[in-house]
Amino acid sequence: MILNKRQVVTALAAVVTLSAMVFAPAVRAEDEAPDALIKRLSVDVLDSIKADKAIRAGDMARVVALVDSRIMPNVNFQRMTASAVGPGWRQATPEQQKRLQDEFKILLVRTYAGALAQVSDQTIAMKPLRAAPEDKEVVVRTEVKGRGDAIQLDYRLEKTPGVGAGWKIYNLNVLGVWLVETYRSQFAQQINAKGIDGLIDTLTEQNKANAKKG
Amino acid sequence: MSRFDMFNLEPTHRLMRGAAGLLLGLTLLVLQGCATVASPDPRDPLESFNRGMFSFNDGLDRVVLKPTARAYQATLPSWARKGVGNFFNNLEDVWSALNNGLQLRGQEMGDSIGRVMVNSTIGLGGVFDVASDLGIDRHPANFGLTLGRWGIRPGPYLVLPLLGPATLREVAALPVDQQGSLLTHMPDEATRTGLTVLNVVDTRATYLRAGDVVDGAALDRYSFTRDAYLQRQRNDDYDGDPPPEEGTEP
Numbered sequence: 001m002i003l004n005k006r007q008v009v010t011a012l013a014a015v016v017t018l019s020a021m022v023f024a025p026a027v028r029a030e031d032e033a034p035d036a037l038i039k040r041l042s043v044d045v046l047d048s049i050k051a052d053k054a055i056r057a058g059d060m061a062r063v064v065a066l067v068d069s070r071i072m073p074n075v076n077f078q079r080m081t082a083s084a085v086g087p088g089w090r091q092a093t094p095e096q097q098k099r100l101q102d103e104f105k106i107l108l109v110r111t112y113a114g115a116l117a118q119v120s121d122q123t124i125a126m127k128p129l130r131a132a133p134e135d136k137e138v139v140v141r142t143e144v145k146g147r148g149d150a151i152q153l154d155y156r157l158e159k160t161p162g163v164g165a166g167w168k169i170y171n172l173n174v175l176g177v178w179l180v181e182t183y184r185s186q187f188a189q190q191i192n193a194k195g196i197d198g199l200i201d202t203l204t205e206q207n208k209a210n211a212k213k214g
Numbered sequence: 215m216s217r218f219d220m221f222n223l224e225p226t227h228r229l230m231r232g233a234a235g236l237l238l239g240l241t242l243l244v245l246q247g248c249a250t251v252a253s254p255d256p257r258d259p260l261e262s263f264n265r266g267m268f269s270f271n272d273g274l275d276r277v278v279l280k281p282t283a284r285a286y287q288a289t290l291p292s293w294a295r296k297g298v299g300n301f302f303n304n305l306e307d308v309w310s311a312l313n314n315g316l317q318l319r320g321q322e323m324g325d326s327i328g329r330v331m332v333n334s335t336i337g338l339g340g341v342f343d344v345a346s347d348l349g350i351d352r353h354p355a356n357f358g359l360t361l362g363r364w365g366i367r368p369g370p371y372l373v374l375p376l377l378g379p380a381t382l383r384e385v386a387a388l389p390v391d392q393q394g395s396l397l398t399h400m401p402d403e404a405t406r407t408g409l410t411v412l413n414v415v416d417t418r419a420t421y422l423r424a425g426d427v428v429d430g431a432a433l434d435r436y437s438f439t440r441d442a443y444l445q446r447q448r449n450d451d452y453d454g455d456p457p458p459e460e461g462t463e464p
Contacts, residue, residue: 111431114423141455149352152454176449177442185441186433189253202433210430 103203122146283418304340313355322353358387362451
């Protein structure tokens with residue numbers, strides 16, 4: 001039988017479609033790739049903000065709700081806080097660790113709420129991922145494109161042990177500046193001067209002052 | 215205009231002498247208030263001096279620059295401020311083109327030259343950023359960055375009077391960048407001064423919101439600014455992809 005080119009293409013397309021239908025559920029059960037996760041999350045968050053007038057008006061409660069429902073499930077915030085606190089983390093009691101996480105989270109959410117309120121027509125461009133399949137920690141590099149210069153936005157992710165648990169973000173880089181590193185020496189200063197409780201007090205006071213500014 | 219006029223040696227010297235005097239005065243002022251540093255950072259051996267300079271700049275900013283920038287922002291509509299920013303960016307792109315060339319970055323140099331050509335003509339002297347609408351990206355580059363990309367280490371962190379955060383490398387590159395700026399070569403002194411002031415005020419106005427963010431986010435604005443500045447510089451030196459630093463957990 002002699003097939004013409006068109007028939008071959010049709011047949012190939014049919015095979016590809018079929019195999020996609022057969023294998024797709026299996027692929028979905030596997031871990032989502034880290035760059036795919038960031039892409040999905042970014043698009044999801046951008047779309048949510050574009051559809052939410054209250055967030056764009058700076059409504060903090062709405063921003064917190066968005067962060068808690070969409071972003072936090074994909075973040076290992078304990079590791080993020082521990083890394084910013086440094087060696088002092090291990091000396092902190094579980095109660096202190098919890099308060100540090102709570103206050104640090106409020107500080108960060110308030111910091112980024114202003115940026116999220118500015119979202120209008122931005123899109124996310126993914127940069128190529130350089131990672132081996134067996135890597136447990138990767139950097140996903142993206143760019144936010146909108147009016148003006150593109151904004152570099154990178155993430156560090158770790159693979160959570162266990163099948164299907166997926167990837168979690170534990171550090172964030174805006175314009176070349178890693179978030180955790182920026183807090184490390186500020187936190188160390190507080191701990192050296194006034195101990196863990198001193199740091200907790202300072203964070204709490206800062207959050208109170210920020211809340212008053214509205 | 216003769217070649218020497220173009221480099222305008224006389225006023226520059228006067229300015230340098232003034233700056234040196236100011237620097238000496240400030241140094242004495244700051245050294246008097248020197249205290250020991252609680253958590254020293256190896257990148258910042260002059261921390262107590264720098265902290266003094268930081269608060270001096272901060273005070274000046276609060277009293278003079280920030281109110282001026284706020285008034286400017288309140289007076290000029292955003293499209294006009296956009297035009298002002300575009301105009302200065304276009305002047306800067308000329309120097310960026312040369313530095314991208316010195317870094318052997320053909321694409322970036324070509325983009326920068328293309329931007330200047332498009333924006334200076336169709337963009338009416340740089341007021342409209344037509345090049346960005348055409349998808350020609352900006353690649354800002356000064357001589358300090360060129361030195362960095364050729365492997366010159368930044369050296370210690372320094373807070374300069376009026377100019378703010380820098381490293382020793384930036385200070386060394388400053389006279390070259392000064393000569394490379396088209397603003398320096400404006401023949402008329404009044405125009406030159408006027409444009410320089412406008413550039414400073416306009417730039418400060420674009421950072422008003424960022425300043426508020428830092429006020430809210432930082433426990434210690436000095437450390438926050440320093441650590442962010444040094445990371446950003448390192449990131450730029452390695453073109454957005456620096457190797458992990460020694461002794462820090464990633």
